[in-house]
Amino acid sequence: MDLIKKLHNIIEEGDLWDGEILLKRNQFLKVAKSIDTNLYYVISGSIKISVISENNEHIIRFGYKNNFTASLDSFISEKPSDFCIQAIKETKLKFITKKTHTKLINHNTDNQLLWTSILEQMVVQQLERERDLLMFTPKERFEKVFQRSPHLFQEIPKKHIASYLRMTPETLSRLEKS
Amino acid sequence: MDLIKKLHNIIEEGDLWDGEILLKRNQFLKVAKSIDTNLYYVISGSIKISVISENNEHIIRFGYKNNFTASLDSFISEKPSDFCIQAIKETKLKFITKKTHTKLINHNTDNQLLWTSILEQMVVQQLERERDLLMFTPKERFEKVFQRSPHLFQEIPKKHIASYLRMTPETLSRLEKS
Numbered sequence: 001m002d003l004i005k006k007l008h009n010i011i012e013e014g015d016l017w018d019g020e021i022l023l024k025r026n027q028f029l030k031v032a033k034s035i036d037t038n039l040y041y042v043i044s045g046s047i048k049i050s051v052i053s054e055n056n057e058h059i060i061r062f063g064y065k066n067n068f069t070a071s072l073d074s075f076i077s078e079k080p081s082d083f084c085i086q087a088i089k090e091t092k093l094k095f096i097t098k099k100t101h102t103k104l105i106n107h108n109t110d111n112q113l114l115w116t117s118i119l120e121q122m123v124v125q126q127l128e129r130e131r132d133l134l135m136f137t138p139k140e141r142f143e144k145v146f147q148r149s150p151h152l153f154q155e156i157p158k159k160h161i162a163s164y165l166r167m168t169p170e171t172l173s174r175l176e177k178s
Numbered sequence: 179m180d181l182i183k184k185l186h187n188i189i190e191e192g193d194l195w196d197g198e199i200l201l202k203r204n205q206f207l208k209v210a211k212s213i214d215t216n217l218y219y220v221i222s223g224s225i226k227i228s229v230i231s232e233n234n235e236h237i238i239r240f241g242y243k244n245n246f247t248a249s250l251d252s253f254i255s256e257k258p259s260d261f262c263i264q265a266i267k268e269t270k271l272k273f274i275t276k277k278t279h280t281k282l283i284n285h286n287t288d289n290q291l292l293w294t295s296i297l298e299q300m301v302v303q304q305l306e307r308e309r310d311l312l313m314f315t316p317k318e319r320f321e322k323v324f325q326r327s328p329h330l331f332q333e334i335p336k337k338h339i340a341s342y343l344r345m346t347p348e349t350l351s352r353l354e355k356s
Binding site for chain 2: 058134
């Protein structure tokens with residue numbers, strides 16, 4: 001079983017969810033400069049995590065069905081963060097607070113090791129993203145994401161995928177046709 | 179005491195170092211596509227971690243005196259990684275293998291929690307770097323690094339700092355003078 005599923009099941013079996021949130025399309029879950037120490041799980045819909053600079057939005061992650069999402073820097077540090085979280089479409093989330101998370105992780109060694117493995121996976125994924133953006137051409141980046149996450153192209157508007165891949169929507173559309 | 183110092187002291191007190199390496203200036207510790215599952219500690223000198231794309235080097239991290247360094251993706255996944263590690267000047271390192279690290283982490287809850295905290299710090303630092311490159315102008319990136327790590331400018335040649343900050347050496351030199 002993958003790590004995400006394991007963590008979900010532990011929360012589910014312990015009846016530990018702290019609440020549910022329904023976001024309208026384009027509604028913000030978190031705005032820049034705010035603190036958000038919840039860990040969210042997407043029941044339906046999808047969200048984007050981004051930074052805004054001089055009126056340009058740069059998407060760094062997506063959160064979609066059956067995955068966890070958070071402003072991880074704020075979740076970990078409990079400080080304000082520059083990232084925004086916004087619903088791409090109507091989105092239903094469950095969440096646990098940092099307090100619940102801490103209790104859960106400290107409950108036993110297995111949970112502690114699970115969280116460590118999730119963090120290790122995140123470190124590797126972040127390094128892979130950093131490498132992909134430096135080493136690969138737009139065409140290669142497009143192909144990699146298309147192979148790894150084909151569902152993204154059903155779920156997420158093209159302009160958002162283009163922002164995530166650091167290319168213009170025109171380049172993405174050209175690559176899709178080729 | 180900071181996390182790095184704590185981890186260093188645990189290894190030191192347990193006499194757990196697996197070896198020492200002396201690198202000549204420009205010598206590679208790790209080349210692209212290789213596996214390296216050691217965790218290094220810099221005794222003296224400095225190293226750079228980079229990816230090469232079409233003959234261009236992109237530096238993503240530095241390792242310097244009294245800090246740990248590794249090709250973290252390979253260390254965690256135990257798979258080949260695209261990153262290179264190269265000595266900037268003559269560099270002396272100590273290291274522990276993954277096997278020693280695993281033993282150490284599983285030795286007791288305190289060590290386990292220390293590793294979790296180090297991973298959390300890494301996730302936050304990676305997100306901050308991603309944000310900095312997206313949100314800040316070259317001038318702001320220069321000022322941030324200069325404030326946070328002034329020693330970098332004594333230790334590391336300017337052209338490497340420029341690569342790390344994703345600007346040309348000419349831009350960096352202009353910003354230093356202004």
